[in-house]
Amino acid sequence: MRKRSLRLLEEYGDVVPGGVHSNFRSPVYYERAKGSRVWDVDGNEYIDCVVSNGACILGHGDPDISEAVGEVLEYGLSVGLEGELGLKVARLVKEMVPSAERVRFANTGTEAMMKAVMIAREHTGRGKIVKAEGAYHGWYDDFLVSVHPDPKLAGPPNSPLPVRASGGLRRDVEDWVVPVPFNDPEALDRALSLHGDDVAAVIVEPVVFNSGCIPPKDGYLEAVREVTHKHDVVLIFDEVITGFRLAPGGAQELYGVVPDLTVLAKAIANGYPLAAVVGRRDLMEVTHPAHGRVLYAGTYNAHHVALAAASVCLEKLRDGGVQRRLRELTERLVEGFGRLADKLGVKARLQGIGGQFQVYFTDEEVVDYRSAAFSDEWAYRRFQGRVLREGVLMKPSYLFHHGVTYSHTEEDIDRILEAMEKGLEAVRDED
Ligand SMILES: Cc1ncc(COP(=O)(O)O)c(C=O)c1O
Incomplete structure (x- = not known):
C-alpha cells in the first residue's frame, strides 16, 4: 500500500520538479529511519539497502551521534570562527587516512572534488582531468562527463570518447576531461602519453560504486600510482564512498596505495553533511590563506553539527571493528546470493565489498x-x-x-536474501 506516497508525489510535483530534491532519489517518501530500518509515509517497513547512498555506515539515528549533535546546538552554530572541534576531527582524519598530511573540510563530496581539482591545477599549471568511464565524482562540469554514457556514443572501450552527462555544462567541457576504462592501466598510460603535458590530475574512485560495485583488479591501483608518477600528474583518490569504509584509512589503507590528494565524505559523519580534501602537505599548502593562491572558502565549512557527528563516528570507525563486521555481512550476502542464483539457474551475480554491493544480471565478472x-x-x-x-x-x-550498515544483523541479511530469492524467481519466470 503506497497511497500516501503517491499523493505526496503529486503534491511535491506542484512545487519540486519530479518530486525529489536530488535526481538520484526514487519517489518513496519516508517518515523515519532507525538502525537498519526505514518506514515510509504509508507505514510500510523496509530493511534499508539504500543506506543514504553509502553515507550511513553505522545505521540510522546512532544515539551517541545524536547526543553529541544535541550538545553542540547549545553553544551556537555558524559563528564564522573555528572552534576546537575542527581541530579534533582534522586530527582524527590525519591519524586514520595515510595520505592526510593536511586536512581541510567542506560540506559535500562535489565541493571537495572541485577544491581538489583546483589544487591540482594550481600545482601543475595544467588543466585537463582524466577520469574513469562510469565513475561519478559529483555534479560539477569538471567531472560530469562519461558518467553513464550510451556505449553507442562512447567510442571504443579501450579509448573512450568524452560524453557529457548533463545539460548546462560549459560548451568546451569535452576538451577538459579524458575518460579511460577502469581496471586498464595500459589505457591510462596511453591516455597520459597522448595528453600528459596538459593533464593536472587523474581522479580514481578505488572501487567504482557509481556503476554498481566494481573493485580494482589485483595490482591496478599500484599501476595507476606508477603511471601517474611516470607522467608527473597529481593522483586524486575519490574516497567519498570507500573512505573509512573499506578500512579505517579507506581504500588507500586496504590496497596500500597512497594518492597525492584524497576526497572524503559520506561515512565520515554517518550521513551528516561533511566532506574533506586531504593530502600531501606541499599540495595542500596552495590553499593557505596567507601564502597560497587557491581560494578555499565556504560559509558552512566545518559546521559544528557535522563535526560533532564526525567526532563520534570516527571514534567508532577507528579500530577497524565496524569494517570487519561489514566485511562479514557482505560475505554472507555474496555467498548466499551466489547459491540462490545457481539453484534457480539465473545468470546473476552480487558483487560486494565493505558493506556496499550491487546485483548484476550477467554471467561475466563486471570489471x-x-x-x-x-x-x-x-x-x-x-x-x-x-x-x-x-x-x-x-x-x-x-x-x-546498495549497502548494509553496522546495524544490520545476520537475520537482516537472511531476510534480504529471502527477498532476493523472490526477485530471482520473478526474473526466471519472465524468461
Ligand atoms: C564517489 C563519489 N564522489 C563524489 C560524490 C559527490 O558527493 P556529494 O553528493 O556529497 O556532492 C558522490 C556522491 O554520490 C560519490 O559517490
Missing part, C-alpha cells in the same frame, strides 16, 4: 563501466520491483550501489 552497462537492465528492474515488494529498499537503477 568496468562497459561490462556493467551490458548487464541486463530489464531483468534488474523486475528483480528490484519484486525485492521492494518483499520489504527490502533498493533503487531501480541497475548501475546504482
Whole structure:
C-alpha cells in the first residue's frame, strides 16, 4: 500500500520538479529511519539497502551521534570562527587516512572534488582531468562527463570518447576531461602519453560504486600510482564512498596505495553533511590563506553539527571493528546470493565489498563501466520491483550501489536474501 506516497508525489510535483530534491532519489517518501530500518509515509517497513547512498555506515539515528549533535546546538552554530572541534576531527582524519598530511573540510563530496581539482591545477599549471568511464565524482562540469554514457556514443572501450552527462555544462567541457576504462592501466598510460603535458590530475574512485560495485583488479591501483608518477600528474583518490569504509584509512589503507590528494565524505559523519580534501602537505599548502593562491572558502565549512557527528563516528570507525563486521555481512550476502542464483539457474551475480554491493544480471565478472552497462537492465528492474515488494529498499537503477550498515544483523541479511530469492524467481519466470 503506497497511497500516501503517491499523493505526496503529486503534491511535491506542484512545487519540486519530479518530486525529489536530488535526481538520484526514487519517489518513496519516508517518515523515519532507525538502525537498519526505514518506514515510509504509508507505514510500510523496509530493511534499508539504500543506506543514504553509502553515507550511513553505522545505521540510522546512532544515539551517541545524536547526543553529541544535541550538545553542540547549545553553544551556537555558524559563528564564522573555528572552534576546537575542527581541530579534533582534522586530527582524527590525519591519524586514520595515510595520505592526510593536511586536512581541510567542506560540506559535500562535489565541493571537495572541485577544491581538489583546483589544487591540482594550481600545482601543475595544467588543466585537463582524466577520469574513469562510469565513475561519478559529483555534479560539477569538471567531472560530469562519461558518467553513464550510451556505449553507442562512447567510442571504443579501450579509448573512450568524452560524453557529457548533463545539460548546462560549459560548451568546451569535452576538451577538459579524458575518460579511460577502469581496471586498464595500459589505457591510462596511453591516455597520459597522448595528453600528459596538459593533464593536472587523474581522479580514481578505488572501487567504482557509481556503476554498481566494481573493485580494482589485483595490482591496478599500484599501476595507476606508477603511471601517474611516470607522467608527473597529481593522483586524486575519490574516497567519498570507500573512505573509512573499506578500512579505517579507506581504500588507500586496504590496497596500500597512497594518492597525492584524497576526497572524503559520506561515512565520515554517518550521513551528516561533511566532506574533506586531504593530502600531501606541499599540495595542500596552495590553499593557505596567507601564502597560497587557491581560494578555499565556504560559509558552512566545518559546521559544528557535522563535526560533532564526525567526532563520534570516527571514534567508532577507528579500530577497524565496524569494517570487519561489514566485511562479514557482505560475505554472507555474496555467498548466499551466489547459491540462490545457481539453484534457480539465473545468470546473476552480487558483487560486494565493505558493506556496499550491487546485483548484476550477467554471467561475466563486471570489471568496468562497459561490462556493467551490458548487464541486463530489464531483468534488474523486475528483480528490484519484486525485492521492494518483499520489504527490502533498493533503487531501480541497475548501475546504482546498495549497502548494509553496522546495524544490520545476520537475520537482516537472511531476510534480504529471502527477498532476493523472490526477485530471482520473478526474473526466471519472465524468461
Ligand atoms: C564517489 C563519489 N564522489 C563524489 C560524490 C559527490 O558527493 P556529494 O553528493 O556529497 O556532492 C558522490 C556522491 O554520490 C560519490 O559517490
